[in-house]
Structure formats: C-alpha cells, structure tokens
Amino acid sequence: MQFQGRKLRHEFKYYLNTHEYLSLSQKIATLLRMDSHSLGREGYGIRSLYFDGAQDHSLHDKNNGIFAREKYRIRIYNGSRDHISLERKSKFGDYVCKDAARLTYREYESILNGETDILTGREEALVQQFRTALVHRAFHPVVIVDYIREAYVYDLGNVRITFDKMLSAGVNTVDLFDEGLVLREAILGPLTIMEMKYDSFLPDHIRQIIETERHVRSSISKYVICREARYRHFKE
Numbered sequence: 001m002q003f004q005g006r007k008l009r010h011e012f013k014y015y016l017n018t019h020e021y022l023s024l025s026q027k028i029a030t031l032l033r034m035d036s037h038s039l040g041r042e043g044y045g046i047r048s049l050y051f052d053g054a055q056d057h058s059l060h061d062k063n064n065g066i067f068a069r070e071k072y073r074i075r076i077y078n079g080s081r082d083h084i085s086l087e088r089k090s091k092f093g094d095y096v097c098k099d100a101a102r103l104t105y106r107e108y109e110s111i112l113n114g115e116t117d118i119l120t121g122r123e124e125a126l127v128q129q130f131r132t133a134l135v136h137r138a139f140h141p142v143v144i145v146d147y148i149r150e151a152y153v154y155d156l157g158n159v160r161i162t163f164d165k166m167l168s169a170g171v172n173t174v175d176l177f178d179e180g181l182v183l184r185e186a187i188l189g190p191l192t193i194m195e196m197k198y199d200s201f202l203p204d205h206i207r208q209i210i211e212t213e214r215h216v217r218s219s220i221s222k223y224v225i226c227r228e229a230r231y232r233h234f235k236e
Helices: 018-031 057-063 105-112 125-136 204-210 222-235
Strands: 009-016 044-052 068-077 084-092 095-103 140-154 159-170 183-185 192-198
Touching (some): 009 018, 018 159, 057 222, 084 105
Antiparallel strands (some): 009 095, 009 192, 068 084, 140 159
C-alpha cells in the first residue's frame, strides 16, 4: 500500500502466554528462516533509545490513538557499536513504515551530548528531519527499551514474524553503551509479544499456522510500556 509516496506494511501485535509462544515459534521455525542478526535459536538483542518532544507528544499520540504518528529512535544490535541505526517509525492505523540511516559512534555520542552540528553535513532527509526535531522541536532522549528478539522472515509477501522477550526499560541512564545500565522488567508475567508484518498479502500456509483468529490483537507499544515502567521505578 502506498500513502503519501511511502510504502506501508501491515502490522499486527499479540500477547502470547508461554504455551502459545512455544507452540507457535516451533511451527514458524519449520517454515521460515531466522533473521540474519540472530546469534542462535534465541535470536538477538535489541536496544533502542527513544526520543520525544518537550510535551511528550509521541507518548500521548499513542495513548490517544492518533491515526498518524511517528517515533524517532537510535537502535543497536547485540550491544555492538558496529551497527548504529537512526530510525523513524511512522504508523497510519494498522499500517507502518520505517526509515533508517546509519550513524557513526562519534555521531551518536555527539547527539547524546546535545551537539547536533555534527549532522549538518549529512544529506539524508531522515537525518536532517531528526536534527530539526532535536533543535527546533526540543526532542531529547527519554528511555532505553531492551529485549531479545526471535525473528523469522519469508520472502513471498515480505513476511516478518517476531517474538519479543524479556522486555525491559533502562532506568538510570539514556546511554545505550553505558556499562552500568540498570534494566527493569517492563511486563509483569511470562508474556511474549508477537508481531507480524507483511506487504500486500499474508501467504495462506503462514496464516493457518498463526491462526490469528485464536489470538486477540492488542495495541502494544514497547515504548509506552517502558516509559511507564521507568515512571513506576521512580515512584517506588
């Protein structure tokens, strides 16, 4: 689907209990290949630093169910400095799109220190729009979101099914690489978040395995969950 010149994908999210997760992941693993980031059967680590404005509009847009909304984040994989990604996730109802650009570690450090001039020489529209958000919209780092992702992909339909586990919020720093980072579990109970993304169609054999009608879709935002977990941490 095209919207405002951008290619959108379907996105659906579900909470799974332990039994549902184990059953589904075993079935999916027989048909789909694991994501290239994976270190093993458990998947790989994702750690993201989210940004929001002075009025927390990204947080409130999600909670208020605004149709069109966006979030900026800087993401790393498996704790490595080798792949630092600036991302903007845009959501339009049940459809999403993601823009991404690589950052150097020096650029990341400068952003964290509020030194945005380092981005002025970058030509990518995403990078310049992010710099504008930092300088003119008072965007700033607000929370670290950390979890283990078990991800599977299927070329036909550009399908991606992920199981996100051990969702945690950083509570003492906004530096992704801080060795003293303290993480707090963000979801109470043994729940896994399953996300399913695809382009124009979902192949029937995958649909039958997922059996989506048996699972209740949820409006899940790991960003919002971790903001709330961080807030609870400082309230206690």
